[in-house]
Amino acid sequence: MSLILLIEQVLNGIQFGVMLFLMAAGLTLIFGVMGLINLAHGSLYMVGAFAAAAVAGWTGSFALALIAALAAAAAAGALVELLVIRRLYDRDHLDQVLATFALILIFSEGTRYIFGSFPLFLDIPAALSGPVLLPGGILYPLYRLVIIAVGLLVAAGLFVLIAKTRIGIQIRAGEADREMIAALGVDISKLYTLVFALGAALAGLAGALVGAIQSVQVGMGEPVLILAFVVIVIGGIGSIKGALIGALLVGLTDTLGGALLPTLFATFMEPSSANTIGSAVASMAIYILMAGVLLFKPSGLFGAT
């Protein structure tokens, strides 16, 4: 494989990783602060994508579409938190899994009811479409670079939010001791709704951004959700830094595995079986990565033990 192709794959991997980070950050934040495992996070991703596609369809504006995605996902998140999720904080993980699984069913079928079973399409805005020339003569889609930039900006923003702001201090305190910060007069239920809506908005943003390079359809959230789980398991649940590093690891492993493993296997096998075995192993690569990490660190790379 040529170097240019390799660099392209690395960039693809980073783009995929950054998108996973947007999902994983919300999940890990919600788990870290509220101790809640939220399967419906993928539904919020889907809500963002559908809102963006619908608004882009009506107005033709990608900026409005992004705003709609953020708003719709945050609103859906806040609503779900108020109606269902807050009853689950004191429940065991089994109840949380089941209730949020039920939410997936409701969201997915509800969306199918409203938008039908056919995929929607969201176009990349003209200003961001087409390739750019990178140093070294590599042509790479501008839009994917923008996704990487947005993801890294969000990551930086989250680190600042958590490390520097009042809300961040409350979030960190909430992770440490729920009762204590309630006793200090912080309105804990408002804080929880806020954190949940924030996580939802990030998922919605991811959905909208990815919606422009894939089709927008019911069920699009769950594969991403499961990958985001792998990410936070690798990174350590509750850690934003772990989510970022885990997301990049997973993104790169998945993309490079798919591109490189069949070639690698071809060095010692006949090409046709190298191709099948290579792609079969590649499809499992991130899970093998996860198993490997857990073998040595059962609570992830940056998880509290």
Place this chain on the structure above:
Amino acid sequence: MAREPLINIILFALFPVTAGVAMVLDEPFIITLMTKAAILALAGVGLNIALGLGGLVSFGHAAFFGIGGYAMGVLASHAQSYTPIMETPILIEGTKSMLVIWGVAVVAAALAALLIGVLSLRTTGVYFIMITLAFGQMLYYFAISWPAYGGEDGLSIYIRNDFPGLNTLDPIQFFAIAFTVLAAVLFIAGRLAKAPFGLALSAARQNPERVETVGVAPFRLRLVAFIISGAVTGLAGALFADLNRFVSPTMFSWQTSGEIMIFVILGGVGRLFGPVAGAALFILLEHVLGGLSDFWHVYLGLLLLLVVLFARGGLIGTLAGKETAHD
């Protein structure tokens, strides 16, 4: 608390009675529905050993269900095409014998559960949930990307496998097979729960520290429970594939794991007959609501949500009262 056994008996009798009435009325579709319910219940009984007794929230039992399914698919497809599975170093041929297929399904699922369990059981809580989920996905993607047995499209088997002395294509006879297997496994699972192993396993769920203090390692208990649980779900997978005469990667999907979990929860966690009630209710809902609306999953979701939020004992818990029966 004498109500629970009574409810169990009625519930259980409902299966053969419904199937029998359907036979008399010549409604093979209903018999097939009851067969499906019995097989799904079996998958749930398997999960319930890990989940209810051991407190192991496995979100990856589709792995074992799928392995059972593919055990049947692989063996039967080689038998129907008269090609051996493997020639070197030893000759392995396909088979249409249900009993052999079950054996292979159980052993393969148990081995997978051993591997997945050894890795997953090092973790607890959410990590365990997510890891089991991820292992299920791993097999799902493997099944999709492995072209030899149909890849994404799955694999059709033209004729149902053989059972000595029975015509397995006759719906009522196949129902009888599935129901008998369910009954036998329920009997074994019931004994298991009350045996020394069950006492220790359930204690490890309630309080692992207590079990360690009496000199028993929770890890070993959980691993063995996970293996038994996976093996039972694998057996259900083989039967399910035989029922449909079709296997596909969907059997490995996380939705399948979620549904097996739903059977357990709708019926009542940790209750022997919980998965039986849950699977029956699920099939009933699928049939009734599915007939009313294309979007019946919305109602299923709402029902599940209500059960989790307000009726934690599930169907049997609601009918029999809160307490689980004790000796």
Place this chain on the structure above:
Amino acid sequence: MTEPVLEVSHLKKRFGALKATDDVSLTLMPNEIHALIGPNGAGKSTLIKQIAGGLRSDSGTVEFAGRDVTALGTVARARAGLGRTFQISSLAMEYTVLQNTVLGALGRDGHVMRFFQPVMKNRKLVDQGMAALTRVGMADLATKRTADLSHGQRRLLEVAVALTLEPKVFLMDEPMAGLGASGSKRLTGFLHTLRAEAPILLVEHDMDAVFALADRISVLVYGQIIATGSADEIRRDPLVREAYLGAEDAA
């Protein structure tokens, strides 16, 4: 000279800046009741956990029945014969009282991997479980759910479960707490007879019980043993008086 059954040497445990166990050494002789006393937060429970295996020590060794068990975990130490009761009851709460002691008997018996015969119909295990309950005076509560017991009853059940293990050493963390005056008195009498079966390392705040039972007393303050001796020696020890009564009274 007789060998100690349990010998703890130079155990240390830090929680961050806090030295919870600070170079503790102590021994437990055959048939001895060795009481460990000290103010709240002195590190008594931490030390018991380190001996029982639930908490890994930073350094130091635990020797038990002539064998270095420092590297072993809770399960292996329990199997070697360390019988522990918890300060905060640690029982299978959904189970009946009898099921908890049968679990203990099962652990002692070691054959957990049996899948078919009902354990509550196993004569031997049930008899052992009942016998232990009878010894602590809880036989009439056998069928009660553990979650419905009072705190004091749970403490007694802890002791009963430890009895089913037939251990070589008992480690008891405040078994009298919550028992009330008459309950404490009865348990004191019982522990007095129990020492013939196995020595007891007894953490206890109930000083009447301690002074009535203990052959030796060790006083733990801020993770350090400041004195070890007979009841009289401890009563007179100036360091102990200072620790308990404050500097002026000691002077």
